[in-house]
Amino acid sequence: MNILKSAKKITAAIAPHLPKEVRQKGIGVMFWHLPATKAFLITVLFGFFSGAVGGMVINSSPFDEWLWGPNSPINSRNRSVESGAGRVLPRDVLAKKSVGSLVTFYRQSAMVGKENVPRPEDAMGVGFFVTSDGWLATARSAIGKMNKNELAAISFDNQVLEIEAIVFDPISDIALVKVKGGNSNSLPFVLNDYYDTGATLFVPSVNAGMEQSEILLNNYFHAKAKSDYYKSSERLYRFGLLNKSFEKKMFGTPVVTSKGEIAGVLIGENVFVRASLIDSALKSVVKSKEIERVYLGAHFVEAGALIGLSKKQDSGVKITNLEKNSPLLPLGLKIGDLLVSINNENITPLRSLPDILADYLPGTQVEIKYSRGGVEKIVVAELGKIK
Template identity: 40%
Template sequence: MLNKKTEEKKVAPHLPKEVRLKGQDAIVKENWFLQLFILAVVFGFVSGLVGGMVVNSRFFDNWLWGQDGLGNPATTSSRIESGNLSYENLKRESFSAVFDFYPAAALNKDGFLDPSLKVGSGFFLTSNGYAAASKIILEKFNRKDLVVVDQDKKIYTLEKVAADPVSDLAIVKVNREGASTLSFAGEDDVYSDLDVWLPFLNSGLYQTKVLDADYWIPRIHADYYLNSEKIYRLGLLKNSLDKKSSGIPVVNLRGQTVGMLLGIDASSNFNSFVKSAVISSALKQVLENGIIRRNYLGLQYQEAGEVTGNKKTNRNGVILVNNPFTGAGFVDKKSPLFTVGLKAGDNVLNINDEVISSVRSLPEILLDYSPGSKVKIKYSRDGIEKIEEVILGQISSK
């Protein structure tokens, strides 16, 4: 009894009875969660104080947003998007697939070429020598009058040229095996404000942006009249480049082909490019058939959203019209739709339920099908919609 009273007197009498009986140290040990709470409060206060000092410091700003900072968009796209290449890898992969066209007469007796005599470029799509090039350049020369020169200055000849009947693209066959190639970017990966690169063998990688992924600006009244057998919506680059740049691949940071560079657009003074979907579909046709076979629908029209004075609320689809500049009727006599009973002013809305719009024009939608395919075409007349099933016709490369 004496010991217990003695221990109780060691604790101040004003403290709670439990503390006086067990002792202050025992109570603290039993309430371990109280210790953790106090520790968390102290840690939060200290870390907040130190963190605020760091975040507001010049060192932190440079580390995160400086020229080589982790948060700088110009230097971190490869960290943000999986699959992106470093500058050196992008340069190596794209350069290995690119070649330049020269007139055969540009070769001197020692086999040397004058770089200023280059007439255009191209790039390999398959390891056995199939490549993309500008049809406009190839139409100016006979196939035998051109030679192909790669980054190693090796010289090759052209075996075959297949001109695309619906675009300014050509698929050529070069007598080369083991060529390095570029893969295709998907249609959804081609969009406005996309950073792209152009690999020039004589001057290096040139960086620019896609100004418009679905560019089409009518310059004169005749340009409003379109037909289903011509790709007219192209990509547009931010910068204007030399005419001899035609045929250069437009590549993204993953090393994929976004498109192929064409000439300078007269209305914008910027370079346009044919998109990857056109190139990949043309290559498929050549590999399967030896020529480029495209669909034939035989329609003359204006885009519904571009018809002058059109008061209709529906801006999708195309309005069938006679072309006063060429004399072509709204539907050709050879068209699979000729016997359907279409009339000028009919609004063709979609093909197999895919809406015709500025995002995917009528000729672009037709790229998804092979000649002879059966498709359903919906059109509207006086607010009444109808669906007709037709078999697509064919036009081919020469």
């Protein structure tokens, strides 16, 4: 009887809003219905299972590749600097691959002595293998105007290479040289050759190894006079700029990333042509035995260099002259029109008109957007070929 009275007192002490089961079974059941208790139990169970699963995943190779691989979220922030799929190479491996791709150019007249090896001080410039079957890239200044019979090529291990052909790019200062045989140390092109300011690049040398430099500008162009602002659609004028200068004998050397990929070719003391232009030239010469470049026949000045235009107008180029064979003339374009884009790619200081046109082959039809009196129009033009 006393027990029943005690039970009634406990039940009566429990708040009437609680579930019937709690009010009937007593205060002990109430503990398990508290929100804090439920949250605590859920946390313990979740921690146990996530710890078990996480231990299995983190020790697996697929997870390791996802976290630390070339496409990992950790490494993704570096893709704007180096876009290749490979990993960053140790410095000794990078030097071996890069230096192993080098070829030094000399005049044939410098090939003297029993061993037929010229003196280092007679070097004119450098080239490097871009294919395993004997194609080299270099700078026009590294070989001058010499033909294949006047030029000598010596590999990094002092082997004399027979030159079969020399092809010059009509829109830039790069040249391609074909030698007999090949080289297994040919370097791949980087996928994205536009770099952040301060990105680290390397310039290999047979004598000095790997010299490190940094990007100052992606779209460098130097104007000494007012006339330098007037450009042609058939001549490259914006380049990559390094913060370190190199001697003339280094012209034609590759500029490489830490992954051993070609970022460009050195054509001046600290100026280089980007890899995409070498790549397009190589594809053309392999296909047609010459570097075919498109012809638009437009002379222009960049909108950003013009006084009187809106400060926001930093893209596009204003036509200052059209050549008589320009494919733009039959379409009604004239001096004063503002070319805005090619196939929806805006013309900017980072991607100049010659840069964009270098991606196309002669005979390609492209949509050209232009503006006249503030009204934009689109025409379709068939790109010609530089002769």
